[in-house]
Amino acid sequence: MADEKLKNGCVGIAQINLIAGNLEYNAKKIVKYIKEAQDKELDLVVFPEFALSGYGLDDAVKKFPIIAEENKKWLEEIAKITTKTTALVGFIDTENYSSVAVLSGGKIQKIIRKSVLSDNITVVNGVKYFINAGDNYKNAEISEKPDVFINCSACPSIIQEEKSKNDILSNIAKKYSVPVIYVNQVGATDNYSFDGASRVFDKNGQLSVCAKSFEEDFMVVNPQKDSVCSVSEFQSYNAENKSFSLDYEDDMERTYKTVIQGVKDYFGKTGFKKAVLGLSGGLDSTVCAVILAEALGSENVFGVSMPSKITSDQSKSDAQILAQNLGIGFAVAPIKDMVETTNNSLQSLFNGVEQFWDNRYSQSFTMDNIQARSRAMLLWGVSNEFGSCLPIATSDKSEAYMGYATINGDMSGGFAPIADITKTKLFALARWLNKNGKIKNAIPQSVIEKRPGAELAIDPKTGKPLCAEDALMPYEFLDEIIWRIENKKESYNDMLESQFLYEKEHDVSKEQKIQWLDKFYRRMSTALYKKSILPPFVIVDSPSYDYKQPITSSRINYKGTPQEIIAEKLKV
């Protein structure tokens, strides 16, 4: 097949991993693939959107115009090597932000701007290419029929959009009866983990070629000649028609690769090599440890068991066994002394404050939080004392929604690997990792089986550590609320009226359901502040990347108000 392709109309698709703002690094990578394309005598080589600049510099170029000026200078030098093959390179244009440069004959021949949908045609070796950038494919209106449609993209791994993106690209092919090339970034920039999976559709809208997911790839295609391929790496998961399920199996590989790439690239691109994390013997820290060991190498991960008097023996031994299984560093650092000393200092201070304020709580979470904060203090200490080392925030998505995490405690760290994965999905991921991870069965079975709890306080009723589900609600129920909001945009009343998976298996009274829903919205509203100071995390499941909501919007009435009540409230 390779030989046959080396003729008129052959295109190289360079699916590359870039560093935001590191022009030298990115330019050298682009040059490497242009040379490869020229060696192969291809007509064209196509790079992703923002290939030269890297992703996410919208604000930075406005504040530091030199970033755009410089990337133009590098572009000019890159152009000089295009002696045989034409190159399409995504970059930041000073005035128009996302743009694609057409480089050939040693020069920048043309600049195609994302915001402009005219003059997008370039002819190479008799083949007419229509070129556009970013999510502009969504409103592609082509006035003059080309031979091939090209979209240079930077599209993160977002499961909710995968199907619609694929449909739109396929429909463009069908509508204009032209092959479509979609070239995507791979690699992660902070929260955004780009999945690659660049692809070609034939003129009937059938997928004919697909690049690897979550890996750099260089493919030679002939879009006018390629025939239909089987979908392999390309994700076939379709969120649209699904209902909530605890069987996450068909999205597990994507989840795993998204997180691993996110961790690897955040550390690699910021220059950090090592991670230190608390190992509580619970699910969250356990899954984080496995992910870190795989992404950074076991020799670069250190786990610290920091038991308090509430910590069970099972938890302590689970932490140690996990560390042994993974081959990561391990130490025990009891926090008893720190907690006691802090508590003593605080009690004297509280006495002072009580002289001035009379609003002391009769019951508070102060002691629980001191434990979590003492642990974070130790982890940040290790990070300060040892080179190139980041502490890890182990909060998961269910907890982040509920604000069930301690500020300057377990939610504090240089990076939060699992902050966009719900608890029930983490259980599934733990099982999956035991089966498919680099080290099989690293996670002790008891971790996967026990009920999750922060082990910060004793339930006065049972004398045992309080479980998270007692303080919140069953995770199955909680995670389904999150899933319905994020995937179906369901409202409070939609959810009240439909049956949850949990309700199929358990008896839930209407009062109980209302109580859980109320608790969810109330806690979510007061957790807005905590979410605003979460460390960078990998976006895995959130449908909108940069979600931002005013902390002062905590009084939104998500239940809604009947029209007649509104009328009444406005009568004075």
Added chain:
Amino acid sequence: MADEKLKNGCVGIAQINLIAGNLEYNAKKIVKYIKEAQDKELDLVVFPEFALSGYGLDDAVKKFPIIAEENKKWLEEIAKITTKTTALVGFIDTENYSSVAVLSGGKIQKIIRKSVLSDNITVVNGVKYFINAGDNYKNAEISEKPDVFINCSACPSIIQEEKSKNDILSNIAKKYSVPVIYVNQVGATDNYSFDGASRVFDKNGQLSVCAKSFEEDFMVVNPQKDSVCSVSEFQSYNAENKSFSLDYEDDMERTYKTVIQGVKDYFGKTGFKKAVLGLSGGLDSTVCAVILAEALGSENVFGVSMPSKITSDQSKSDAQILAQNLGIGFAVAPIKDMVETTNNSLQSLFNGVEQFWDNRYSQSFTMDNIQARSRAMLLWGVSNEFGSCLPIATSDKSEAYMGYATINGDMSGGFAPIADITKTKLFALARWLNKNGKIKNAIPQSVIEKRPGAELAIDPKTGKPLCAEDALMPYEFLDEIIWRIENKKESYNDMLESQFLYEKEHDVSKEQKIQWLDKFYRRMSTALYKKSILPPFVIVDSPSYDYKQPITSSRINYKGTPQEIIAEKLKV
């Protein structure tokens, strides 16, 4: 004047303070002013952009469509009371986000969308009004000449844009020879402090009426009859033609009001009443204490002096005197025991880590950070133990740029009042507060006179606490870099080539200047993570509100590379 206005063409301008998403609160306020307008028999009453919904819900309405649906329901009820006066109310339209509803005769008569610049005309009592929303005034193209141009706005107090906004509005008046009404929100939503200052220009582009700044206001105007007024509350500060100066006098009142309103509304709208902060005797915590006492009332502020062995007697007594002057609560809570216990626990842990990793620093900031984190631990303890109380992060803007603040330490808190004010401006603000604040001369003179330093470490050379300027660079120089970048978009080389204020008074070698500039860009790049987890703060001086830059873009070369070096680097 009032009597004369109560005729054809009279308009009420309702400059109101709103709560994001609190539809009942906002609707009741709108109704109140509609009634007032009807009592006064005005033709029209105009509300700001997003008057009903509040500001900043762009993402939230996509995730929770009920917010937009509900605000439509409230709008319908509000419309019912418009029996005599027409009301223009900013709200969130389900599909078009920022919109203005024209309410009259008990009904929603029309919806004008921000994104659409046609069909914007509404006639009331024979007067033709052209209505638009948001920053759409910037590209106002009017096909049919109206009698009055109205812009419903939600524009935060941003000094850099003040002049250009004013010029654009004035130019619209002149270009079309029509009076212009600009109605703005007042009050703060998280970081955004809206300054109000709604205004009317006559058809010659002259300012004829201006509402109060940073206060709710209801003005009755007759845009076709009002005559030129003198600029009073309206800010006359013009950043454009300025060079950097330590005399911040002409921007001090705006700075003060922006911050006070920001603090007051953040607390009020989230439901918090009290604040606890560390009082180090230094400038940052001192200015924060004065601001909090003014914004929340002295009885709601508690200051804690948390001396370590490095803390000077002067600092201790300055903290106490300040608290007395302000009448806020005060206690001393030494951190010696906590620091020692934490240090002991850490040393054992470090021994464990050293068995596995060989990258321990010979010199580290670990001990410095333990002090700052112990203090934050105490403040968060008070916040957990006493109702409705937030701890305060006292970081300033110069430090935030340089990452000269401790994670989970002084940069941690529920709110950061001064995180957008540079150190030299804070000195000016301290002097201004002593002269113009509610309590005169609250700040001890020694605080304003001493060199700033975190008092976390001893300088081995002098035996005295290390000053911040020794670790960074002179604040005058640092703040001028920040000022030049934010106000003039100057590059590294622009700054290297021009003379700084500091250079006029001190001998600075070129090597020294290069060293400081290099240090600035290096520290700023590695501080991107810290900035990403800063608590909410009041935007005072930053020209872009929601600045976001990838943490992984820390390798940007802000100096740029000569073209011939680029060429060389790409030769393989």
